[in-house]
Amino acid sequence: MLNDKLSKEELEHWEGWQQGRDPEAGNYLVERYMPLVDYVTQRFMISLPKTVDKDDIRSLAFEGLLDAFDKFNLERDLKFETYAAWRIKGAIIDGLRHNDWLPRSVREKVKKIEKAYAVLEQENNHSVTDAEVSKYLGITKAELNKTVSEAALSTMISMDENPGEDNNQVGKYSMIGNGEAGSPERRLYERTIKEALTAAIGRLPEKEKIVVSLCYFEDLKLTEIAEVLGVSVSRVSQLHSKAILRLHSATLSVHEYY
Template sequence: MTDPVQNGEKLVQRHRQSRKSSKNHMTDPVQNGEKLVHQYIKNRSQRTKDRAIQVFLPLVKHIVGRLNIDASGSLRREDLYQFGIIGLLDALERFDPEYGVTFKTFAYRRIHGEIIDAIRKEGGLSRDQVKRYNEIIATMDKMRSRYYREPTVGEICEEMEISREDYYKALQSSNLNFTLSLDDTLYEDGTDRLTRIDVLPDEEQVPPDKQLELESLQDEIKRLLQKLPERQRLILALYYYEELTLADIGVVLDLSESRVSQLLNQTLAQVRSKLVH
């Protein structure tokens, strides 16, 4: 039987090679899509517009697939896909080559923003959800000190007298709320929007004393990641570095998409709890 972790590591290498080769491939669909967008801006042909949309529809699917959302929520992935298409259409009408970016980059922000706005309208974290998440983090820290190791999900749930479903929902809600807060609109002029993540300090412009703090934090994060189980490290690598969707990660590791979401949320909670303490 094939080891899922080894299979995942092989996929990382293949994925990197594929990305390198696609950059040099003359028939890259995205490159053709960029040409179609420029053609549409000039001729406003419906046929050209339809062809451009078809090229960039996979981008919508990719963005939706990477959102770590609760499958039991009122918005399904199919709904988010429709909102993403609205964002794509909006990007196609608003794009101007004078912006100095590719259409794919411009469209990504529009698509992601449209989807996030739809999720935000469903409501953020309630006080009870925030309280439950903080209780989980505190319990993790207490049990870590007690056992000198990472507590299992079962141990945490038993300690708190909650179900595994409530545990995973609390972690998922917190991580999604963090994503929403980063996408908060600070300014919008009709053609572009400035979000909170856009104004995060540039590492090259950070004062020397703050740079030392940042480097220390980065070293601490690396140390914490090295202590994670191999499968959890692989999930983080596939999600954040290789930018795979949750479904694709599930195929690699022979896990369901919901299970990948659970493991990702659990891993992020573990790292955050250790950084706080």
């Protein structure tokens, strides 16, 4: 049974492309879904250092879109936009990893900060301050903030994984798969992750919580969030990175258990 989420015109172009690589069909699909490339690119740029060129990211995103065209299964009851978004994100992450944008020294510092958040917030059951994290690590607040700013790329990548080659396995938690499918253990794992993240978001400092909400629930751009908060764009990026580090640290024990 063909995907009933597509219009008749879209299905005709999909079949033309997947069955015979029809150029006209390919052009139609590219034009139809290019806004998705721009959207995902913009979302990634929120978390990337200024040294990363937007055109490079957009090029990686476009490669992900082409990959999605080839691998999308028309018989699955799934919106192409949802599937393609994961493929595009995976292509960007692969490209960033391949080019090794982040120095090893910064990666090691990031892991230490994540561990500090995990240990301190488990002990205190509340969001710890920069002063508490700095004291635990034996560094100054200025050094902590500098590392967080440098770690923007790492915090973005740490929350995602490359989509699998199998169409039935897309993304770290298979968020777009059939919610009823999978083993009881996997469903428990996913529920535990969601509960851990929900609790962690609830404990975020107010400004970090606002940034997460505006970024991921209201789809505001980095510059728009800066305007809302009345702070600089770099400050929003720093708040975003700290929030993601806290959220990732909150899931570490779950990953280790499973």
